[in-house]
Amino acid sequence: MALSAVIRRFPAPSIVWSQRKCRWVSTAAESRLETVANSPKVPLRREDRDFLDSALRVNQAGELAATLIYKAQMPLLSRAHPHLRPLMKHMYDQEAGHFSTFNSLLARHRVRPTALYPVWRLAATVLGWSTGMMGREAAMACTEAVETEIGDHYNGQVRLLLKMIGEMEARGEEVSEEIRHLVDTVRRIRDEELEQ
Amino acid sequence: MRHRPSCIRSYHPYKHESNSSPFNPTEEAVLAASLRHVPTHGFTNASLSLGAREVGYLDITVNLFPRGVFDLVNYHLVTKRLALKKLLDIQAAKDDGGALTGLGIGARVRFLTLERLMANRPIIHRWQEALAIMAQPSYVPASIAELARLSDEIWFLAGDTSVDSSWYTKRASLSMIYSSTELFMTQDKSKAFAGTQKFLDRRFEDVRVVGRGISNIGNYLDYTAHSFINVLRSKGAKI
Numbered sequence: 222m223a224l225s226a227v228i229r230r231f232p233a234p235s236i237v238w239s240q241r242k243c244r245w246v247s248t249a250a251e252s253r254l255e256t257v258a259n260s261p262k263v264p265l266r267r268e269d270r271d272f273l274d275s276a277l278r279v280n281q282a283g284e285l286a287a288t289l290i291y292k293a294q295m296p297l298l299s300r301a302h303p304h305l306r307p308l309m310k311h312m313y314d315q316e317a318g319h320f321s322t323f324n325s326l327l328a329r330h331r332v333r334p335t336a337l338y339p340v341w342r343l344a345a346t347v348l349g350w351s352t353g354m355m356g357r358e359a360a361m362a363c364t365e366a367v368e369t370e371i372g373d374h375y376n377g378q379v380r381l382l383l384k385m386i387g388e389m390e391a392r393g394e395e396v397s398e399e400i401r402h403l404v405d406t407v408r409r410i411r412d413e414e415l416e417q
Numbered sequence: 418m419r420h421r422p423s424c425i426r427s428y429h430p431y432k433h434e435s436n437s438s439p440f441n442p443t444e445e446a447v448l449a450a451s452l453r454h455v456p457t458h459g460f461t462n463a464s465l466s467l468g469a470r471e472v473g474y475l476d477i478t479v480n481l482f483p484r485g486v487f488d489l490v491n492y493h494l495v496t497k498r499l500a501l502k503k504l505l506d507i508q509a510a511k512d513d514g515g516a517l518t519g520l521g522i523g524a525r526v527r528f529l530t531l532e533r534l535m536a537n538r539p540i541i542h543r544w545q546e547a548l549a550i551m552a553q554p555s556y557v558p559a560s561i562a563e564l565a566r567l568s569d570e571i572w573f574l575a576g577d578t579s580v581d582s583s584w585y586t587k588r589a590s591l592s593m594i595y596s597s598t599e600l601f602m603t604q605d606k607s608k609a610f611a612g613t614q615k616f617l618d619r620r621f622e623d624v625r626v627v628g629r630g631i632s633n634i635g636n637y638l639d640y641t642a643h644s645f646i647n648v649l650r651s652k653g654a655k656i
Binding site (some may be wrong): 260296297333354394397 | 423
């Protein structure tokens with residue numbers, strides 16, 4: 222039975238039978254789904270898409286650098302301070318997880334990776350190696366500086382993304398689930414970076 | 418009740434490209450008709466005028482195309498590139514999975530490149546004209562961009578998910594392979610373009626051999642550097 226017919230018969234139902242899902246659902250949720258499902262799906266505007274592409278590309282480059290810094294520091298620090306090994310391994314695993322998240326996002330949305338990939342690889346390995354050689358304090362200072370900078374960067378990005386979504390909604394457009402999921406992913410990664 | 422949004426913005430551009438053409442309906446109609454005249458009249462303004470007349474527009478409609486004949490060449494390039502996705506969908510919809518089941522990425526790239534080359538068959542005897550048009554300095558950037566888009570499309574449709582520097586090297590090498598094979602094809606008189614297929618396979622083999630060589634050198638240098646550092650570490654150096 223159509224939702225409108227249900228509402229005519231029963232003035233204020235809190236639940237209706239959803240034919241699509243074959244179960245009872247709340248009226249509000251079903252009406253939102255129906256209105257959203259009837260709207261045409263269109264691609265993002267050029268400037269929004271370019272912004273998202275560029276944001277993901279920068280994030281991937283950042284996580285690549287972070288992963289390589291830890292990879293270069295780990296052998297030096299864990300030999301000098303074996304008790305730090307589990308902590309370093311935890312931090313490395315976290316960064317590696319972020320890196321693979323962004324890699325899969327780039328592949329999925331067909332975004333080109335950063336052109337300076339080999340440059341970042343070399344620079345990050347050299348940075349990790351030199352701070353590892355300088356000792357534990359230098360390595361930790363490097364980590365602290367990098368994580369703070371990255372946290373601020375992700376913060377700014379989340380702000381810009383929410384601003385973009387706000388502008389789209391002000392124009393009467395709805396944002397698809399994957400874009401909201403993207404914002405949540407960036408938020409989660411920012412929180413994990415700042416906790417270190 | 419929530420107001421109905423005017424549209425839902427999605428981040429998957431390539432899902433929509435198959436339904437929407439980058440040309441507006443008038444351009445589409447005139448260029449499609451003009452392309453049908455290319456085998457007889459070549460990539461010239463004559464083809465454009467005949468196409469415009471065929472669809473019922475005045476000859477002056479060709480002023481829609483500020484780049485003149487290059488727009489006709491571009492139309493051919495863009496439509497043949499977008500047709501690759503449709504071809505894949507047709508293959509995938511077949512009962513036995515089509516020609517691409519069980520093929521690795523390399524084999525799929527070869528299949529798609531060959532299909533794209535064979536799509537030039539109806540106008541291949543006019544293609545040298547088109548190459549000359551594309552080589553004009555004002556159109557070179559647009560032509561190279563279109564070649565890069567084709568290369569990206571083929572790798573994407575073949576299932577490549579790499580996002581490191583090999584993204585660039587793969588597309589650059591495929592662009593070179595494709596353009597050299599296309600040039601060869603313009604003078605290939607063999608039956609069913611068998612010569613072109615062999616040329617293509619030789620080019621892929623070249624890239625494989627060179628790639629293997631470079632990765633071998635890379636492995637060797639990597640191994641040497643790591644061994645050197647490990648020897649120093651075993652002597653007690655803190656590096």
